[in-house]
Amino acid sequence: MKTARGFSLLEVLVALVIMALALSAIMQLFASGANRVALSDEYLRAAMHARSQLAEVGSLIPVEQGHREGSFEDGFAWRMDLIPMEPPAGMLRRRLRAYQVHVVVEWERGMHRRQFAVDSIRLGKS
Secondary structure, three states, rough: OOOOOOOOOOHHHHHHHHHHHHHHHHHHHHHHHHHHHHHHHHEEEEHHHHHHHHHHHHOOOOOEEEEEEEOOOOEEEEEEEEEEEEOOOOOOOOOEEEEEEEEEEEEEEEEEEEEEEEEEEEEOOO
């Protein structure tokens, strides 16, 4: 009696289906990872833009109550609010006053609007 060697057609088809499913899952993982890397890069750029706007407060932007907004060349937009803070009870008003600086950087990614916000405190004239 001769024994058959090799794989049957059914075994080969089952192996191909399993391999196709595994490759599909791996490709989805890579695509998801690439998407997350791109989103992380966008948040990093938004943080850099917010920090650059904060750095301008007190030098290019006067420390006084108000609202400002603008945009960057790479599609990110920003808005900034400077809000005077009241001194704690019992403290005398001095020549300097604390201002809360609130910076929001926004951008669109696909159908979603993303934003990154930073708060800080700066001293300005009363």
